Amino acid sequence: MKEEIDALLSDVKKLPPMSNVVIRIMSLVQKPDVSINEVAAEISKDPSITASIIKLSNSSYYRASKPVRTVSESLMTLGLDTVKEIIMLSASKAVLQKDLKGYQLEADEMWMHSLVVAELSGRIITLKKLPIPKDLAFTAGLLHDIGKVILTQFFPGKILNIRDELKNMETTFTEVEKKHFGYDHQEIGLKVLTAWNFPDELKEVVSCHHNPELAVKFPLLASVVHIANTITVISGIGIDIGGINQELSPFAIKQVGMTDKDIEFLFTSIPEIQKQLLDLTRG
């Protein structure tokens, strides 16, 4: 099984494609002096992302103050950071909400899980005034379970066995994954993001969101996504429920400076977040 996965991951062409334009935009927007025109020009090279940006800018979730007709208008109305979020949303949607034959419910559930974790990660940055760009936390939250999506796409039958096993065993999802695949979804996610040349911050979050204390370079960001993910799973949004209850890592709580009140506040915001996000899960 491990060999099968190694073969899959060694051939980038077999992986779901991540738009080259997205990868270029991600490095472009890291530059502090980047101009809106430069970003707009790059985005315009990808017609489907351009269309998505215009559509999402006009969605009730982003609520642009006036109708957005072009990428430049979107950038001017919503600002670069929000458009960065929208770019990641459009690009990830194709990969994360893929039509899995017979597993559509699962794809939708997975997409909702990713969106809630993304939104919560951004809210934790704002709530605790952390020195991390909000859109980076949003993107990290959006992609954290990308390895699980890849495993479900390529080995749907095996994933079902794993779920069955989880129901009867006192073990964690990642342990059972490792037993069946030779890798857990964090390791797979790291390999995929490496193949896509994604930035180190995202690679680290994907590779240790269940064990943020293992983060070497970005423990704060890993802790934020860990907390967002755990709250989302405990709220019952996601497909990896089962096995031992996921627990909030004391390391992450300390890193972020979360109080019991903060955690409670985030839990109570979940229904409202889900309602808002419904708009993004359609069409």
Ligand SMILES: [Fe+2]
């Ligand atoms: Fe995960």
Ligand SMILES: [Fe+2]
């Ligand atoms: Fe997750």
